[in-house]
Amino acid sequence: MSSSDIFTGEIIGTAVLILLGGGVCAAVTLKSSKARNAGWLAITFGWGFAVLTGAYISAPLSGAHLNPAVTLGLAIEGGTEWSDVPTYLAGQLLGAMIGATLVWLAYYGQFQAHLTDPEIVGDAADKPVEGPHNGAANAGPVLGIFSTGPEIRNAIQNLTTEIIGTAVLVLAILTQGLNGDGKGLGVIGVLITSLVVVGLGLSLGGPTGYAINPFRDLGPRIVHSLLPLPNKGGSDWAYAWVPVVGPLAGAALAGGLYNLAFA
Template identity: 50%
Template sequence: MSPILAEFIGTAVLLLFGCGVVANVILNKTKGNSSGWIVITWGWGMGVFIAVFITGQFSGAHINPAVTLGLATAGLFDWGMVVPYILAQVAGGFTGGFLTWLTYKDHFAATEDPTTKLGVFSTIPEIRNYGSNFLTEVIGTFILVFGVLYLSSPGFISANGDFLSTITIDGQQVGFGLGSLSALPVGLLVFGIGLALGGPTGYAINPARDLGPRIAHAVLPLSNKGSSDWAYSWVPIFGPLLGAVLAGLTFILL
């Protein structure tokens, strides 16, 4: 699988899980209706885990333009691949939003409130204050990218790929790490960010997570869907990007 395709698939999987769990919680007549914030944050965390698990070996599983930009800023990713990765991620975000709509189509029809419908696709601040909302996204994404920079070689594996710990099996030295569970810490990081910092804005912390599904909301034939709230859309795009650059620069400094 090519890295670009992997980023598209990984981001689509992430958004299907993420938008899907939001739809399950807030749309009418679903099995998970009104099940709450813990369900939403856990669903997003598991979406990250599965997406990283599927695509990590092919692309590094950035699944987020902020992560791509942060890694490039820190000198850990090729700047020439930044734009192709971001385009694939936004396209994947759109696809995840579209698949969520297909899954919950009847429940969108059963839900009258246009803000609730938009909330499945995009973040909406609880208190609209663009300066505060922007700062919230910067802080949340800084924590995400700063954490990812230190989790980029998960398990017991050094930065150059050498195993730091080995055991002897049948006379052979075998290195060990977390294996498939190496994707889990990133999912738990996103879960924790949602619990701790997600209250003000819904923690986009990922431009593709917000922009791709917002485009889907704008073009899909939803009844009584209202505005796609483009006036707010710059916050979950540029806030995370700034947070990512600051995280990359801090990583270099330290």
């Protein structure tokens, strides 16, 4: 597996992951979307299918990590060379930003209608600058399409939730084993992992929106801060460290546990 294959595969796979995952969030959130208010079940299954599609597309090239936490867990376990980690991470971050941009393009009209609606913009403006609910502090009215935010803003709880959820994801991946060629999970493994993502969303997604992937959150958050969206509000950078540090810590925990208990 060459560095160019890894880089290309991770860009394409992560872009598709974020396009479809962010797309379901946009579909449920935005004014004039046919799927508006479809609810949490639609979001969790949408993200599961997003993982499934992105992983199947990129697996032949890069093994379909699509997530720095997965890359870190596999590096600790030994299935991924540490020298390849920067290449994986670079592809994942770029892919996540491309995917978020594609969501904006696909829903351009809906974004414009949503963010120029006086009722929606007025409701967002009336939210308290500081408050425990809905990630309201410095979070714009469409930030949830791009990145995660807590329902109750408590850094320790939010960090713990992300650690637990990511540890389950990475441990589920590590215990499935890799293909003989070392390229990642097989066809069934990708399906199982996608179902694990759905399960995590249903079971543990409520408190924080279950980032369980640092660049799934960071890349789109950067794009949100750069896009020319009217009345878009803030990108909530005060919270942004939680969905980065939590998943990485969870991945390290899962990698260590795997080596201790299973290797």
